[in-house]
Every structure is written in structure tokens, then in C-alpha cells.
Amino acid sequence: MDAQRFRLRISGAVGETLALSLDEVKALGPARTERVTLECAGNGRAGMSPRYPSMPWIFGGVGTAEWTGVPLHRLLDRVGSKPSAKEVAFIGADRGFDSGVEHPFGRSLALPEAQREDVLLAWAMNGQPLAPQHGAPLRLVVPGWFGMASVKWLSAIEVREQPYDGYQQVVGYHYRQRAGERGTPITHAKVKSLMAPPGMPDWYTGRRLVERGRVRVCGRAWSGGGEAVVRVEFAVDGQWRDAQLDAASHPHAWQRWECAWDAEPGEHELACRATDASGATQPATCEWNRAGMGNNAFHTVQVTVR
Ligand SMILES: Nc1nc2c(c(=O)[nH]1)N[C@H]1C(S)=C(S)[C@@H](COP(=O)(O)O)O[C@H]1N2
Ligand SMILES: [Mo]
Secondary structure, three states, X not given: OOOOOOOEEEEEOEXXXXXXXXXXHHOOOOOEEEEEEEEOOOOOHHHOOOOOOOOOOOOOOEEEXXXXXXXXXXXXXXXXXXXXXXXXXEEEEEEEEEOXXXXXXXXXXXXXXXXXOOOEEEEEEOOEEOOHHHOXXXXXXXXXXXXXXXXXXXXXXXXEOOOOOOHHHHOOOEEOOOOOOOOEEOOXXXXXXXXXXXXXXXXXXXXXXXXXXXXXXXXXXXXOOOOOEEEEEEEEOOXXXXXXXXXXXXXXXXXXXXXXXXXXXXXXEEEEEEEEOOOOEOOOOOOOOOOOOOOOOOEXXXXXXX
16 A cells, blocks of 8 residues: 555544545554554464365464554544444455355444554554565554454544444354354454473474473463453373462463473473453363354373474
């Protein structure tokens, strides 16, 4: 998208309809930077069987970045939402088909959620201008939610009195057992942890080869909805122990954890699991759902120690 010609339109149940240039968006108020872990709701889909024919994510559909932008509520305050307003819809510039239905990528949030101080209209990532693949020139960043809420290539905002019925809102992003059933909308990310597998890999199987002796295994843990991770456990062959966990220094960014392991020769299974402040923890296997969403089963790694 051409940043010079870019206009963000805001309309609907507002006092004033606007079309703002990128500079006008930046001038809405002081910039704010948030460190946010964004995870795709489909991360882990490859581990659910039978597998839905979408991106076959294993573990890689997650990352953490510092997003700089202006709180969306400054724009909402500026245009003045009507008392009847209930939701805010965000429409990206990209269009496509899913199951034969043409639609733009659009998502909505309830008004109070959209008014949170940390929901940003972001134009920078890690101190650099937003890259095209991450939504340049402007994207929404919704901390605590799975990635689909953070609409990229943002082109229009609609303040609504009726629920938004876009395809990605009502058909996509639900936990469902069967096609066509109503299901449960996907919102916040779930509690999850990953480890950096120690040693070196056998490429095809992913099994790791580790030298005997003291090994420091480290990883990251996060949760959604602003819940901090309060505990990470690490297991060797099913024997769980507490790992050392860094405090949550940013409310929506993953936390580092580490655990020492005295590796003894043989075949072993390593695992990690996190628990958040609400008490939610990771299951050994995640309940299947049709689109392969929200798989937060333990991360396990098979290791041969020599
Ligand atoms: N306009 C638009 N925004 C979008 C999407 C999209 O397809 N179109 N994908 C969403 C999904 S499913 C995810 S997981 C995140 C990915 O953000 P990233 O590419 O910066 O990692 O963007 C979200 N925003
Ligand atoms: Mo996603």
C-alpha cells in the first residue's frame, strides 16, 4: 500500500465521519510502545488429527515484538461514538475467498475492549517502519488476543450498533466440532510454553542429540487476556519439577524460563508446561476442534543423550 495515498476511514455510529492520512493518525496523541506476544490461533494445528487444510503450523506461529502506535481510543474519542454504539469493526485492504465466499479480512471488538489503552493503531515494529507483510502502513494490535484480532493493512473502521457479521468474524475463528454449528468464538490466547530444544537435531524426526552432563534448557511462556504466567514446569521422562521463571515485566509479552538438567545417556522425553495467574494450565493433549485452533498441549522433545 502507498503510505502517501493511504487514508484510514472511520464511519458508522459516530458524530463525525473521517478519512485520516498516516500523519493525521500519528498526530492523534502521544505514541505508545507495547511489547506484545502475538500467536496465531492456528499455531499447533499440525498436531491435531484429522488436520484441517489450512496453514500446517507446528510451533512457529508465534513471536514477540515492540509495537509503536497511538491508542485507538484517541480516534474513537475524536469522532465521538454514539451512546447506541456497541462494537467496532476493523477492515483490512486485502480481499479473498474462503469456501467460495468473497470478503475482505475484517474483525470486530466490543466497544469497551476497543477502548483499552493498550489497543494500538501501530505504524512501527521493533523501532522500524512496519514491513508490508506485517500490515504496513497501519495495523491494529490487540494485546492478549490471538493474532487474528490484530488486523493488518487497516483501511476502514466502522463503529457499529449491530454485531459485525464479516466472514472472518462469524464463520472463521470459532472452536467447532462440526461444520456449520455455531461454535465458540476464539478470543484470547491460551496459556502456553515452548522450549528451545537442546543439542542438535536429526532433521527429519526432530529428535535431538545431546552430550551427557549439565544442560541448561530454556524457553518462553505466555498467556492471553493479560494473565501473567506464574509457574513453568519442566519434565524429564514424566518427572515434573519447577523451572526458574522470569517475572512478567510487560503484561502482554512472553516470559523467559530456564531449568538445569543433568543429562544421562539414553533415550529421554523432555516436556514443559505453564500455568497462568487464573490457574489455567496446559493439557497433555488438546481437545480436537475442526479448524485446528488453540492447540496449547505441552511441548515435548525427544532426546538421545550420548
Ligand atoms: N488484513 C489482515 N489482517 C490480518 C490477517 C489477514 O489475513 N489480513 N491475518 C491475521 C492473523 S490470522 C494473524 S495470526 C496475524 C499475523 O500477524 P503477523 O503477520 O504480523 O505475524 O495477522 C492477522 N491480521
Ligand atoms: Mo492466524
